[in-house]
Amino acid sequence: MAGNTLIEAKGIYKSFSGVPVLQDVHFEVKAGEVHALMGENGAGKSTLIKIITGVYTKDDGQIFWEGKPVEINSYQDCQKLGVACIYQELSVIPPLTVAQNVYLGREPRKGVFIDYAKMNQMTQELIDKYQFPLKPTTVVDNLGIGQRQLIEILKGLSQDSKLLIMDEPTASLSGKEAEMLFKIIQKLRSEGVSIIYISHRLEEVYMLSDRLTILRDGKNAAILEKQDIIPAKVIETMIGKVVDESAGSRKMLHSDDSAEVRLDVKNLTDKTDRYRNISFQVHRGEILGLGGLIGAGRTEVVRAIYGVDKAASGEVWLDGKKLDPSPKASILEGIGFVPEDRRNQGFIPLLSTIKNVALTNYDIVKISGTSISDADELAMAKRAIQAIDIRPADPNKQVGVMSGGNQQKVVLGKWLMRDLKLLIVDEPTAGIDVGAKDEIYQILENLAKQGVAVIVVTSDLQELLRVSHRIIVMRKGDIVKEFKNVEVTQSKVLSAGQGVEEEAE
Amino acid sequence: MKRMNQTTMRRLISIGMLVILVVLFTILAGAGKGKFFNFDNLIEVVRDASIPAIIGVGVTFIIITAGIDLSTGSMMALVGMTMANIYAYTLLPFSVMILAGILVGLLCGFCNGVIVAKFNVPEFIGTLATMSIFRAMTYIIAIRDANGVIKSQPMNHSGYTWLGGGFGKFYFVIIAMIIIVAAGQIILKYTRYGTNLYSVGASKKAATLSGIDVAKTRLIAYVITGFTVAVGAVFTTARLQSATTAIGMDFEFNPIAAAVVGGVALSGGSGDVIGTLIGALFMATLENGVRKLSINTAYQYVIKGAIIIAVVIFDATYKARMDRKAREEGAKEGLE
Numbered sequence: 087m088a089g090n091t092l093i094e095a096k097g098i099y100k101s102f103s104g105v106p107v108l109q110d111v112h113f114e115v116k117a118g119e120v121h122a123l124m125g126e127n128g129a130g131k132s133t134l135i136k137i138i139t140g141v142y143t144k145d146d147g148q149i150f151w152e153g154k155p156v157e158i159n160s161y162q163d164c165q166k167l168g169v170a171c172i173y174q175e176l177s178v179i180p181p182l183t184v185a186q187n188v189y190l191g192r193e194p195r196k197g198v199f200i201d202y203a204k205m206n207q208m209t210q211e212l213i214d215k216y217q218f219p220l221k222p223t224t225v226v227d228n229l230g231i232g233q234r235q236l237i238e239i240l241k242g243l244s245q246d247s248k249l250l251i252m253d254e255p256t257a258s259l260s261g262k263e264a265e266m267l268f269k270i271i272q273k274l275r276s277e278g279v280s281i282i283y284i285s286h287r288l289e290e291v292y293m294l295s296d297r298l299t300i301l302r303d304g305k306n307a308a309i310l311e312k313q314d315i316i317p318a319k320v321i322e323t324m325i326g327k328v329v330d331e332s333a334g335s336r337k338m339l340h341s342d343d344s345a346e347v348r349l350d351v352k353n354l355t356d357k358t359d360r361y362r363n364i365s366f367q368v369h370r371g372e373i374l375g376l377g378g379l380i381g382a383g384r385t386e387v388v389r390a391i392y393g394v395d396k397a398a399s400g401e402v403w404l405d406g407k408k409l410d411p412s413p414k415a416s417i418l419e420g421i422g423f424v425p426e427d428r429r430n431q432g433f434i435p436l437l438s439t440i441k442n443v444a445l446t447n448y449d450i451v452k453i454s455g456t457s458i459s460d461a462d463e464l465a466m467a468k469r470a471i472q473a474i475d476i477r478p479a480d481p482n483k484q485v486g487v488m489s490g491g492n493q494q495k496v497v498l499g500k501w502l503m504r505d506l507k508l509l510i511v512d513e514p515t516a517g518i519d520v521g522a523k524d525e526i527y528q529i530l531e532n533l534a535k536q537g538v539a540v541i542v543v544t545s546d547l548q549e550l551l552r553v554s555h556r557i558i559v560m561r562k563g564d565i566v567k568e569f570k571n572v573e574v575t576q577s578k579v580l581s582a583g584q585g586v587e588e589e590a591e
Numbered sequence: 592m593k594r595m596n597q598t599t600m601r602r603l604i605s606i607g608m609l610v611i612l613v614v615l616f617t618i619l620a621g622a623g624k625g626k627f628f629n630f631d632n633l634i635e636v637v638r639d640a641s642i643p644a645i646i647g648v649g650v651t652f653i654i655i656t657a658g659i660d661l662s663t664g665s666m667m668a669l670v671g672m673t674m675a676n677i678y679a680y681t682l683l684p685f686s687v688m689i690l691a692g693i694l695v696g697l698l699c700g701f702c703n704g705v706i707v708a709k710f711n712v713p714e715f716i717g718t719l720a721t722m723s724i725f726r727a728m729t730y731i732i733a734i735r736d737a738n739g740v741i742k743s744q745p746m747n748h749s750g751y752t753w754l755g756g757g758f759g760k761f762y763f764v765i766i767a768m769i770i771i772v773a774a775g776q777i778i779l780k781y782t783r784y785g786t787n788l789y790s791v792g793a794s795k796k797a798a799t800l801s802g803i804d805v806a807k808t809r810l811i812a813y814v815i816t817g818f819t820v821a822v823g824a825v826f827t828t829a830r831l832q833s834a835t836t837a838i839g840m841d842f843e844f845n846p847i848a849a850a851v852v853g854g855v856a857l858s859g860g861s862g863d864v865i866g867t868l869i870g871a872l873f874m875a876t877l878e879n880g881v882r883k884l885s886i887n888t889a890y891q892y893v894i895k896g897a898i899i900i901a902v903v904i905f906d907a908t909y910k911a912r913m914d915r916k917a918r919e920e921g922a923k924e925g926l927e
Binding site for chain 1: 596597598781782783786787789790792793794796797798800801802803860861
């Protein structure tokens with residue numbers, strides 16, 4: 087089936103503000119193959135795809151299409167070549183029909199009027215050819231996410247695309263929808279269409295792909311042929327640690343069960359089934375790591391505990407008291423929350439450190455006369471700056487212009503002003519430089535020493551192992567594994583999150 | 592059971608609201624001569640609905656792109672006053688006067704479009720500013736008496752008087768409304784431009800990726816609105832037989848209200864001009880009925896405002912529910 091090389095990227099370099107993201111990357115897809123692209127978060131997968139689709143320009147290197155060198159400077163360029171990128175429901179227009187979406191901007195016409203009969207017929211032909219469960223005249227509003235993705239695929243096929251790029255196509259699909267997609271992928275391959283398949287889910291990759299390129303730290307780590315795609319090997323290659331698991335990737339966990347239970351979560355279940363029957367406890371002075379893949383439901387669980395979103399059922403107990411979670415109640419009970427999306431949810435960029443710190447703490451800022459005491463606000467900001475070394479140390483500085491690490495310190499700082507019982511941090515060091523990372527770990531450890539219970543949600547395996555006293559792993563909305571007082575390695579955590587059985591325990 | 596299409600459902604709801612209102616006023620204000628339910632009065636209602644419906648066609652196009660136009664009332668005044676100047680100070684024929692009015696409307700719409708679509712000024716503030724500018728320009732070119740006091744300019748040309756009337760009770764403004772609404776509906780549903788409007792309103796990013804010129808699509812919607820406003824201005828001055836600086840004062844609310852009641856979502860991407868027509872008829876019925884009941888007209892505005900808020904709240908909750916259901920069911924259907 088797989089024939090000549092369809093697209094080849096050679097010696098690709100790319101850096102952002104001096105930080106190299108891709109170095110001498112080689113990537114090649116043959117006609118009619120499903121080629122998987124894997125790597126940990128930040129390995130450079132999406133950067134590589136964005137270069138191929140013309141969203142980013144490469145610093146160096148060359149791209150060949152069917153053997154001829156090409157320049158791809160815009161998404162339109164790559165469309166003209168015959169590349170279609172399947173975004174997750176991003177580019178379907180809900181009020182239009184399936185056929186209208188497929189031929190959007192290219193509608194067949196009779197005079198000035200759209201020739202609906204012809205358009206629907208052309209769409210039907212495509213649907214028949216690839217056996218998609220769709221009807222041309224259905225309004226997209228009435229379709230599920232899986233079907234919306236199929237429309238994207240149809241759109242690509244209607245333009246005679248030879249290469250489809252699918253970035254985490256199953257992330258928001260149900261099991262059945264995913265199975266339907268897999269069948270269609272097989273069908274497309276047999277029709278000679280090439281597919282670049284990007285997924286965190288190893289089992290899909292094993293099942294579908296003919297070849298596999300693994301990136302690690304922006305470099306080629308391996309290109310595997312079908313027979314060499316073995317779970318343990320792939321995980322090792324992605325993490326980059328050889329079998330003996332050298333320092334940093336293994337850790338002995340120490341969790342003290344005898345310490346008093348601070349947080350007790352009982353059977354928390356989501357309204358839309360993103361997580362179910364979640365039960366766990368966090369003890370005084372313990373840092374609990376919550377591991378798993380993106381989309382496993384971790385963020386949803388901690389948001390429900392803090393009360394940003396309401397769970398359908400289940401209970402949250404703090405220090406033996408049942409809570410009715412809402413952000414305001416949580417703050418007053420002594421729960422702090424550092425959200426994943428720092429810039430949009432963590433702080434107010436246009437306000438100063440003073441105001442950002444005070445915002446969560448107006449119940450404890452002193453009142454002078456009828457208004458808030460400026461002096462007390464300032465004093466509080468100064469305490470925060472001193473406690474965790476926020477730089478610049480100017481309390482009047484707008485937080486929006488500070489570095490990522492210091493922004494995160496401001497977010498943490500406002501919680502440190504309170505008498506915390508529980509602190510939840512979601513991806514605490516995403517986009518933060520190494521030095522500031524260590525400082526943030528230090529802050530978390532100090533809090534734990536003072537008796538605060540800490541929950542750390544992170545997709546960074548190194549970080550998970552570095553800070554956690556105990557680890558629980560979620561997968562597709564369930565807690566699938568707990569690591570407690572045992573030796574743990576990155577690959578064990580990753581395997582649990584992937585749903586891959588570790589054979590040699 | 593086959594689930595009913597969301598759009599069809601919403602259409603039935605707006606028709607239902609109109610019917611309920613008509614029945615309600617028939618009960619409260621009675622049927623027969625001089626009362627609410629009789630041919631003469633109902634034709635009056637349709638005539639009152641015509642101008643908001645005509646202008647509503649353009650405004651609907653804009654709202655479908657997720658935009659808004661607050662300047663239509665002032666624009667109407669400026670078009671009317673331009674024609675009054677030509678009528679008062681030149682000997683140009685009646686047809687040239689109307690053409691000049693239409694041209695001013697197109698130009699105003701073009702200005703709005705450039706401000707909003709090319710310079711990316713938020714629609715709300717951009718058209719709020721031109722609302723003020725167009726109104727001020729109307730005052731600047733207003734016709735004054737010997738003492739410099741603004742006066743109302745009579746426009747009693749025989750052709751113009753004729754245009755303000757119709758074939759008996761079938762007023763020309765109603766005929767114009769039917770033509771413009773029909774043309775608007777055809778453009779929306781059967782041309783690429785119509786599809787582009789929905790695409791831009793649903794997702795500017797997706798539209799761009801599909802090769803649609805988003806700025807041009809939006810700009811044209813404002814120009815079309817300029818045209819419909821000019822047509823509205825012609826019929827308004829023809830009916831009043833004069834032009835004043837007060838024409839179209841607070842009018843901009845009406846076409847927007849008509850669109851919203853008719854199911855055109857302010858968030859863009861849905862609705863059509865038939866819906867807006869139903870909305871315009873609903874608002875006109877409301878005004879007429881309240882008048883027939885001799886309720887203080889000030890209450891009319893309270894009721895109108897309250898209805899708009901209720902409809903928007905309803906649409907938001909209803910849409911969220913229907914979307915969720917549709918997705919769930921759609922996902923199931925796709926697998927069978």
